[in-house]
Amino acid sequence: MIDKFIRVNQAGETAAVTIYKGQMAVLGGDPELRELLTHMRDQEVVHLDIMDKHIVDYRVRPTLLQPVAAIGGYILGVVSAMLGTKSAMTCTEAVETRIGMHYNDQLRDLHLLKHEQLEELKKTIAKCRDEELEHLDTAVDHGARMAPLYKMQFEFIKNGCSVAIWLCQRI
Numbered sequence: 001m002i003d004k005f006i007r008v009n010q011a012g013e014t015a016a017v018t019i020y021k022g023q024m025a026v027l028g029g030d031p032e033l034r035e036l037l038t039h040m041r042d043q044e045v046v047h048l049d050i051m052d053k054h055i056v057d058y059r060v061r062p063t064l065l066q067p068v069a070a071i072g073g074y075i076l077g078v079v080s081a082m083l084g085t086k087s088a089m090t091c092t093e094a095v096e097t098r099i100g101m102h103y104n105d106q107l108r109d110l111h112l113l114k115h116e117q118l119e120e121l122k123k124t125i126a127k128c129r130d131e132e133l134e135h136l137d138t139a140v141d142h143g144a145r146m147a148p149l150y151k152m153q154f155e156f157i158k159n160g161c162s163v164a165i166w167l168c169q170r171i
């Protein structure tokens with residue numbers, strides 16, 4: 001179970017970093033957006049560092065889909081940003097909604113296990129979860145829900161995340 005958790009989390013944080021990089025490549029010309037995206041990207045880089053460390057500490061095999069996560073994230077970032085700032089924010093809201101649920105599911109399972117060694121893992125997952133939910137709020141504050149075809153974009157990306165989570169846990 002721990003293997004699965006760490007494997008999928010590393011892939012997810014890899015994609016998170018590249019989503020923001022992709023969005024920045026398109027929208028980075030605007031100073032306000034650049035600052036916002038840089039802040040969120042920097043937090044994702046810290047999350048990824050944490051997950052990379054877990055991979056080593058718990059001797060977990062990374063998913064074979066790591067390169068797919070990186071490239072897929074970048075493409076999602078670029079395409080969502082090309083649809084406009086609000087669609088970029090819809091993308092962030094959808095991704096962070098799904099990832100917030102994902103981390104909460106993991107925390108619920110981990111709380112059932114009483115082992116000293118798992119305390120750090122619980123703490124870091126909770127920290128990541130809190131920051132993902134901040135990103136979600138930031139996206140909503142920046143017009144995520146005013147994007148054209150908001151509901152469709154939101155559901156499409158959120159369901160895509162569910163498929164990616166399922167795959168990365170198993171492959």
Ligand SMILES: [Fe+2]
Pocket residue numbers: 013016043044047128132
């Ligand atoms: Fe993250």
Ligand SMILES: [Fe+2]
Pocket residue numbers: 016044096131132135
């Ligand atoms: Fe995030």
